Amino acid sequence: MSTPDTLTTLPAQVSPPEFALSALPPHAILGAEVLALPVLPGEGADGVLLGPGADQVAEELGTDLLALLEMCSATGKAGEVTSLPVPLGGEHNKALRWVLLVGVGQQRPLDLRRAGAALARATRDRASVATSIPAVAGADGLEAFVVGAMLGSFGFHWRAGPPEHVPVGRIVLAGLPDADDRNAELRRAVAVGGAGWRARMLATVPSNLKNPHWLAEQARELAGECALDVAVWDEEQLAEQGFGGIAAVGQASATPPRLIRLDYTPDKATRKTPTVVLVGKGITFDTGGLSIKPGEAMVNMKRDMTGGAVVIAVMGALREVGCPVRVVGLVAAAENAVSGNALRPGDVVRHYGGRTSEVTNTDAEGRLVLADALAYAVDKIDPAVLVDVATLTGAMKVALGQNVGGFFANHDGLAAAVSEAGEAAGEPLWRFPLADVYEDKLRSSVADADNAPGGPGAVTAALFLQHFVGDLPWAHLDIASVGDAPADLHEWTTGPTGFGARVLLRWLGDDPLEALA
Structure with a gap:
């Protein structure tokens, strides 16, 4: 048929x-x-x-x-x-x-x-x-x-x-x-607006078309248009190279997972030009897995790859905004589905680099795929700074409503730069604490960490991810609060927002590493 x-x-x-x-x-x-x-x-x-x-x-x-x-x-x-x-x-x-x-x-x-x-x-x-x-x-x-x-x-x-x-x-x-x-100024403006448009479009596409393979093809097409290098890991390569989080989350789906890498190099780059890594959550549909979501909570889960859409869209606009550093965009793409081969509560996942997670809730899948990509970036790319963006926790929406995004950072200078970029770009962000008083909640009796240790949910999710970034300056944008606009409001249109593209382009288009000095 x-x-x-x-x-x-x-x-x-x-x-x-x-x-x-x-x-x-x-x-x-x-x-x-x-x-x-x-x-x-x-x-x-x-x-x-x-x-x-x-x-x-x-x-x-x-x-x-x-x-x-x-x-x-x-x-x-x-x-x-x-x-x-x-x-x-x-x-x-x-x-x-x-x-x-x-x-x-x-x-x-x-x-x-x-x-x-x-x-x-x-x-x-x-x-x-x-x-x-x-x-x-x-x-x-x-x-x-x-x-x-x-x-x-x-x-x-x-x-x-x-x-x-x-x-x-x-x-x-x-x-x-x-x-x-003012032609250059106009081109930059159109590139920034176009990145927001592209991120919204990718997040709005329904999941009977959008799957990890399709998302990878969109990245390939963009790479050809924008002079980017591109690489894609298929399910066999992910398993062979130890990307256990991405492989486990995507194993139940008829459309296997992918890891997408896009590389931007500025025109005047030298061997000393530093690198920034962006990591996006690319869950092309999230049922919750065996820890299945209620039906009404699944309706907008086609946009659970908004973080990945933002990273792809940002990569395509870097040249027009004059980004002076190398940038690598990683999108961990999987469909969190239900089948006889689904990830189970109680399973233990081994991530890239060897750290293990006990899966106590299969609906806390985003951090499992992000962890692999972050660990890979630290091991193989060794960037000057890491930023991830994801519709990660419902707790963030409870805390902030639907007009402000949340973020965490382990470096005050980076935090200030991200916050200022959000304000200037029209995508406001509120910093949350990486409160180590909640670190004990991550403990598992059988693995290095529990993937769903409970509240405060946005904080414990960020603490989970922090273990995969080493000593690098890192910011984690949890945009679950602003992943969807409930109604038209100013430049926001009802539905997926693509929130994060403007923040990142504002930050990357200036001197993104100045705040780290």
Whole structure:
């Protein structure tokens, strides 16, 4: 019996908007269906202010835009949108149909990101937009606006017909007098937004298509596009080379596990160029194994490989953000399934390097696969720093809700750098303690550690992983709290978030090892 194509191939997907830079004011961009102008909060009782390009648009349309804003009680709050229909078009641009007045708040990157996302939602299904919003942005504002517009546009469909909505086709960033000098800045912004988009897409793909082999093929394709080296371990190689955690978690599935390695080398690298290793959890579906999850808890488990998706997406964007160090991305990919060959509670797993774990809960599988990849990185790569990212513990969601991610670090400088990167990139993280007072909970009577020692769950999971990183500076991003967005909010769209891609690119695009000095 053959497998239907719909189970093996991904349909044509919606694409993010294209972007262009222009020194012309918005009203002079011919063919734009929508003009979007920035609205700034006024001071005291002064109401609101309109940004660059507004006077020309008001004159061309013969409309008092400030009166419109006053009538609509606009405040200039970031992301607030006031709409003016233009059914007959403009005097010089007959394609014009809407003018949007978009609040930009205090013009911080946070505000510009939210303005971009609001614009994206307000212009779905349109062909083109010209906007002067980035003209009021500071140094990081253009990137924030572009990232917000891209990620606020995200969509995925697998319907028989066309998608319900598509992103606006083209966004012209208008009114920038130095437009010709900002192409590199725009490329970086698109790369960062594109990494978030790719991570979401990979996490959203359903698991009747997505499995470890498929994920490895996505990595191979990316490597070809982005000049990366790639290697993939199959199930036989994993068993032969001692990757006992990955092999054990994936042994019950009809689709065997994989370990994926991607290598990025900067253009001016020398033998002295240091290496950073990123490790991602790639559980392409998590039933919980024999310690099976309740049905409602399984519904979104196609995204339990978000950490792996983030690592793959980040690797593809490193060259555009100018990452100055070597980076190795490792994705430990497996499907945690149920069969007669499933990993059992009470089994003992021998990890890469020899450390053993007693499996008391097969639903604590993520740390088993991450442990192998971390130990391999220490043994074979010897990096300057290690960072792993995973939707690891439900305890993190209990602690933080769904708008903030958690992380642990064994180095204060690294912790500060990760936290600052998260704040700057719009993916906030809260540091948790590696409290060794709970180390005794890891004890097993038959192995080096118990894989599920109980609460505090996020802390004990991090302590479990810490044994596999040696003395290296290490950060562990537990993004289970933010792996899914329950509803559209600013640049977040309902469903898998790809949280972590922007944090890592912000950190890696600067000098990631400066904090370790």
